[in-house]
Amino acid sequence: MRRERFQISSNYKILLVDDEPGIVDSLSVVLKRSGYHYTGLTNPLEAIELVRKEHFDLLILDFLMSPIHGDEVVRQIREFNREIYILLLTGHKDLAPPLETIRALDIQGYCEKSDRFDQLLLLVESGIKSIAQMRLIKKFQEGLNKILQAVPKIYQLQPIGSILEEILTEILPLMNSKNAFILVDDVTQFSPGNNSIFKGIGIYHTDIHDFMEMLNPSLMEHIGHARLNKSSVKLQGGVVVPLINEYHQDIGIIYVESDDLEDGLKLLEIYSNQAASSINNAFLHSLVNIKNDELNKTYDQLRERYMDTIEALRMVVDAKDTYTRGHSDRVAYYASKIGESFGMSKEELELLKVSGLFHDVGKIGTSDDILFKKEKLTDRELIEIRKHPLKGAHILSAISMFKEVAPIVKCHHERVDGSGYPEGLKGDQIPFMSRIIAVADAFDAMMSDRRYRSKLPFEEAQNQLVLGSGTQFDQDVVVQFNHVLDKFPDMIKELTETYE
Ligand SMILES: [Fe+2]
Structure with a gap:
């Protein structure tokens, strides 16, 4: 217990100032015996300078001293040090400074001088406890400040x-x-x-x-x-x-x-x-x-399956009609160019391209006799062949990844004036992408040789689109496609020269 007190005491430095050497000596013995770091001085001016230079926790000083009294010493010290704990020793209590002075100078305690130092030692002990608590509070404040500064950093x-x-x-x-x-x-x-x-x-x-x-x-x-x-x-x-x-x-x-x-x-x-x-x-x-990575992997796998399915379906379509092979690729290409010209997103362009690729997929359900007939088709045959958009939509609807493609394919033979098939939809009732496919499809058909007619010259095909604008075709789409044709003439020419 004594050892513990000694250890605590030794952490604190005390300065005693009394112009009577006898008091300094006596107190020196008492305080050192209690384990305090102690310095004794008889000159108050010297004491002020020492406090300025060195850290002390507690100052015990006589009130009546020469050349300056204790209250003046405190006044000067308080000008540069508000922290030091101060105890004042007075002679007879009538000679003590007034309470107002003690308060004003922030003096923490005072006691009368006597031959016995019990009262002073008690005051010193209680002073040290207060200082220890203040140190702890300060340390806590500093620690909390450090935590407050560190936390945002570790969060980032x-x-x-x-x-x-x-x-x-x-x-x-x-x-x-x-x-x-x-x-x-x-x-x-x-x-x-x-x-x-x-x-x-x-x-x-x-x-x-x-x-x-x-x-x-x-x-x-x-x-x-x-x-x-x-x-x-x-x-x-x-x-x-x-x-x-x-x-x-x-x-x-x-x-x-x-x-x-x-x-x-x-x-x-x-x-x-x-x-x-x-x-x-x-x-x-x-x-x-991690979840994002897993999702990306799943998405990549789905995308791979999607592309595989597209390829498989294309092979079926190509196998059915070698005559128009390449037509679907070109329709998809023209449609994409028109979509780009309208400022469509990457996803919309993908949908448009796949719709172009499979716009005639329903023809795999049409009999070869009708599909490859060189003579003029009868009314019954015409009805039969006009079922291909609906059949195509049914085929695509069976594959979940093409559920958005199906309605576009279904309407690619609708006309804006309502005279198309299968439902005779008008204007905005027809999906916008279907209106684009219709223009791309008609242009490529006119630019190709068919069994029943020869291909048209480029300018004539372009002219036919303008003539059909507002009746067969969407006006905006025709305008936009003409921009595309004007913008890429060489590319279009090269593409149309590959026609069979
Ligand atoms: Fe078609």
């Missing part, structure tokens, strides 16, 4: 290793420590076993395998205890603090070596709570990324 860091390192770096000054480590469950690893993330600093700056060898069974037990009970475990020279996230789940621990547990532990616990939240946050980020 990625990856998890950097966060853990920063957490440890901030902890060391908070706990006056040099060695610490952090162990966190890696929630992003779903396999059992090797699922802890470790980071150490000081003597623990090593990898997890070497660290496991450093861990003694007793410390492991304390770690388990801290996690299970979700409370800190104090050890000889260190502390294990559980990391509890905002959902009250323990996600790991921080171990800090420190001899100064009393003052810093509360701060460490506050900091650990913040650290746990930031770690949790980082894991959530990682999990979102």
